[in-house]
Amino acid sequence: MQIVPWYFQHLFVLQDCSDLMNRDVCHAAINGGGTNVGLAQILAEVVEEVRLSVDRDINGADLLYSLISAPWLYSLLRVMASVRGLAAPSSEAQELYILLKYPHIQALLSAHDSVAQKDYGPVLPPLPDNLPYNEEAIRIVCLVKNKQPLCVKEGKPSYWNSLRRLTVEKLALARRFGSVEQSLLGSAGGLSSSSTALLSSIPSGQPHSLPRYQSTMSCDLCCQTAHLSGGGLNLSAPAVYDSVVMDNCTDGVETLVEDQHHTCTACTTSSLAYPRSCCPLGCGLHSQTALSSPLLQRHHSIDATRSSHPALVFTKQHSLDELRSTVHTVASSMDQSTSDARDLRQKMAEVTEKMTDNVEENAQALSLLVKVVDKLQGLIIASKSPEVTSRPQHVSKMASGPNLPGQPVASAKQSFRNAPCVSSSSSSSSSLNCSMDVPYVAPQCNYYKTSSCQTRNRLVTPGSKTKQTSLSNSLTASTPNGLLHPGDKLVEVNGQKVRGLQPERVIQMLVQSQGNILFKVIPNTPQPTNSQPAAWPSVKETCWRLLTRGTSDGGKLENSTVPHCVVASSLPLTSSDISKGSCGGHNLTRLTPASHPVREEEIDENKCIETVSEEGENATLYEEVLHYQRHIDDPPRLIVLIGPSGVGVNELRRRLIKINPNTYQGPISHTTRSQKMGEKNGREYHFVTKEVFAYMVVNHKFLEYGEHNGHMYGTSLDSVQDVLDNGKICVIDLEPHCVHLVRNKKLKPYIIFVRPPSPARMRQTRKDPHFLANRYIKRYFYDKDFEEIEEASRTMEAKYRQYFDCVIVNDDLQDSCMDLFTAIQHAQEEPQWIPTSWFAPDHP
Numbered sequence: 001m002q003i004v005p006w007y008f009q010h011l012f013v014l015q016d017c018s019d020l021m022n023r024d025v026c027h028a029a030i031n032g033g034g035t036n037v038g039l040a041q042i043l044a045e046v047v048e049e050v051r052l053s054v055d056r057d058i059n060g061a062d063l064l065y066s067l068i069s070a071p072w073l074y075s076l077l078r079v080m081a082s083v084r085g086l087a088a089p090s091s092e093a094q095e096l097y098i099l100l101k102y103p104h105i106q107a108l109l110s111a112h113d114s115v116a117q118k119d120y121g122p123v124l125p126p127l128p129d130n131l132p133y134n135e136e137a138i139r140i141v142c143l144v145k146n147k148q149p150l151c152v153k154e155g156k157p158s159y160w161n162s163l164r165r166l167t168v169e170k171l172a173l174a175r176r177f178g179s180v181e182q183s184l185l186g187s188a189g190g191l192s193s194s195s196t197a198l199l200s201s202i203p204s205g206q207p208h209s210l211p212r213y214q215s216t217m218s219c220d221l222c223c224q225t226a227h228l229s230g231g232g233l234n235l236s237a238p239a240v241y242d243s244v245v246m247d248n249c250t251d252g253v254e255t256l257v258e259d260q261h262h263t264c265t266a267c268t269t270s271s272l273a274y275p276r277s278c279c280p281l282g283c284g285l286h287s288q289t290a291l292s293s294p295l296l297q298r299h300h301s302i303d304a305t306r307s308s309h310p311a312l313v314f315t316k317q318h319s320l321d322e323l324r325s326t327v328h329t330v331a332s333s334m335d336q337s338t339s340d341a342r343d344l345r346q347k348m349a350e351v352t353e354k355m356t357d358n359v360e361e362n363a364q365a366l367s368l369l370v371k372v373v374d375k376l377q378g379l380i381i382a383s384k385s386p387e388v389t390s391r392p393q394h395v396s397k398m399a400s401g402p403n404l405p406g407q408p409v410a411s412a413k414q415s416f417r418n419a420p421c422v423s424s425s426s427s428s429s430s431s432l433n434c435s436m437d438v439p440y441v442a443p444q445c446n447y448y449k450t451s452s453c454q455t456r457n458r459l460v461t462p463g464s465k466t467k468q469t470s471l472s473n474s475l476t477a478s479t480p481n482g483l484l485h486p487g488d489k490l491v492e493v494n495g496q497k498v499r500g501l502q503p504e505r506v507i508q509m510l511v512q513s514q515g516n517i518l519f520k521v522i523p524n525t526p527q528p529t530n531s532q533p534a535a536w537p538s539v540k541e542t543c544w545r546l547l548t549r550g551t552s553d554g555g556k557l558e559n560s561t562v563p564h565c566v567v568a569s570s571l572p573l574t575s576s577d578i579s580k581g582s583c584g585g586h587n588l589t590r591l592t593p594a595s596h597p598v599r600e601e602e603i604d605e606n607k608c609i610e611t612v613s614e615e616g617e618n619a620t621l622y623e624e625v626l627h628y629q630r631h632i633d634d635p636p637r638l639i640v641l642i643g644p645s646g647v648g649v650n651e652l653r654r655r656l657i658k659i660n661p662n663t664y665q666g667p668i669s670h671t672t673r674s675q676k677m678g679e680k681n682g683r684e685y686h687f688v689t690k691e692v693f694a695y696m697v698v699n700h701k702f703l704e705y706g707e708h709n710g711h712m713y714g715t716s717l718d719s720v721q722d723v724l725d726n727g728k729i730c731v732i733d734l735e736p737h738c739v740h741l742v743r744n745k746k747l748k749p750y751i752i753f754v755r756p757p758s759p760a761r762m763r764q765t766r767k768d769p770h771f772l773a774n775r776y777i778k779r780y781f782y783d784k785d786f787e788e789i790e791e792a793s794r795t796m797e798a799k800y801r802q803y804f805d806c807v808i809v810n811d812d813l814q815d816s817c818m819d820l821f822t823a824i825q826h827a828q829e830e831p832q833w834i835p836t837s838w839f840a841p842d843h844p
């Protein structure tokens, strides 16, 4: 049960506090401090009672609920706040208090609270009363992002969690260094007034009416989150209570679990006997902290089983790795924000660099961390302040300066509630209430609310209809009520124009955004059923390419581009037709027009129209073709090599590019692996995050992609286009079933099939070469490989031959390279038959 570790953390901190209070109380009693002796007794009893409850296997949720709503807890919190008032508190009490008042702990807690207390319900600006009824050119969709970053896998910690965990760990580290660190930290900030306010803001008297927000408890070691909302526990504790949790977890890093049975790795005692387990899922961390804290030493001495733990040593490398990952998380989360964010990132990096074995430097690093946390704090405050919402991007600038709000929960929440969402400056709206999951259709707007997000459509004055990037594939997946549709054109995100931006860039903005996300989209209007554009019929003369034919067994270099065709129009093609037909200066070789539509019986080897059989039963019958010669100013045609695995496609491609890299180039692949030393983004690879990669996959950006060694690799259409745009001839190899992805008017691919010679000949020519089965497993060819290659070639050719413009038999390598070179020249410089549809003008 996920709740148990959280509970145990609290149980033990209570135990600590109980013991601590006991001592303090005794101390106070001895010194005449007058503290309520009965409180310590109550606490001790409660701890014992809770422990017994666990043994009796009482439902954890109920237990937790009663735990956090118990009056003694509030008494405890009050007492903690008044610890400082003791005449001569014990060293443990002092330490506890010092821990609680560290500014970075306070800032962190406060930041965490602010996030947790955010009301994730959207607050949308009102719609204007005078919206036109029939205005549908632009739609505004406002989504409210939930707590999970976009595309992040379930369970992945947010950077808040990372930061929180990190700070806790750093605190544990710092505590090893006692006074030096304290003095430095003290000089770095000490206990700010707002921190004090935080501590003293615990109301006395009756139990709090706790703020209602979803409580997401995290294991501070591995950041596994356990949502407690399911068990009626949509409650959380006030800030100080959280700080107790954190303090406990600081202590708690001494003990880890490795499996789901809550067995302590150090003492192998089971969770029942030693219920100190922190994470039931096993966080896998094995670096530990040997804490010199008297509190911890006492902690060990409380329980005999615990005292048997060996001293655990903090691993610096682990700390650095954690810190680096946090830096990375923060960095990637704030990639496109302003200089403040960069400053923050820089500071995080500095902290990373400063973490050494040197006490003083570590203290400095912690001090820097305080500033970083402060900045984050400022960011949250900024996101709550109304003026921020008028900025085009909601995280455009972080508030600077300090930072602990010390602000009561209610007011913080209120200020957030009052904040209008980011909205387009040109529009306003009026509010409508609606029920969950029921689309409410008003005369002037659509207004939806879903369980994960609340969205609203709003009609505004139409803007430019310039072609925009469509993100609908991924966005529609996030908008269950269908607010966004495939083909919708995205105009703005959070008031920021996205015109001309790559979809990857836009998705990056979404990943980084928090709270409301406002889309302005041009709805996709249904395409006319008649796909033939109005301007197109001007080309009267047509040819038909026969797409299904038997395998040709011609020579080594076969040009299959001559269509088996006649003309099916009574009107000759004129030059004006050509220009109207968007042939744009291409030289069309006209065929002799037939005087009547061609009938099936007229089909023969030289002059034919025949069924074009695409895959599937209801295949298109014919492919209409035109003779096309590339204009010198046109981008080069894409060269696509297809062949069975092992035939030598890559070898040919590699050699071709190597011989003349100024003319030929392969596309730059995308990868999620990290950049190595000496590599440059965009040269060896496009290094992208998993989120961006996933987005690209979802949006069919890749021609091919796959995984290797846990990293994703893919060849994107855009990277192909980049090569062509640079005036180079892009040469790619492709699986035949992916050919349709490039067979379009923009790329005008010239498709070359690489056929193997006979198995006997292959055996002769491929004596030494390696066979890269699946591209990665390198081994020598076996005899059966040659037969398989031949078989695969035959199958491939039978199925896809209709798409091949040329066939090269890869026998002798030198000859094949020459053939390839000739074929490519041919494709670029001589007339070729290409589908008529590639000349069709763009849809308006």
Ligand SMILES: Nc1ncnc2c1ncn2[C@@H]1O[C@H](COP(=O)(O)OP(=O)(O)OP(=O)(O)O)[C@@H](O)[C@H]1O
Binding pocket: 643, 644, 645, 646, 647, 648, 649, 650, 651, 652, 765, 766, 769, 770, 771, 772, 773, 774, 775, 810, 811, 812, 813, 814, 816
């Ligand atoms: N004509 C040839 N003569 C001799 N060896 C060749 C010839 N063509 C390719 N090879 C060799 O055959 C091996 C396989 O070639 P290559 O890796 O290019 O295959 P491929 O078609 O790209 O297959 P895969 O897609 O599975 O990698 C390589 O070692 C390559 O050097």
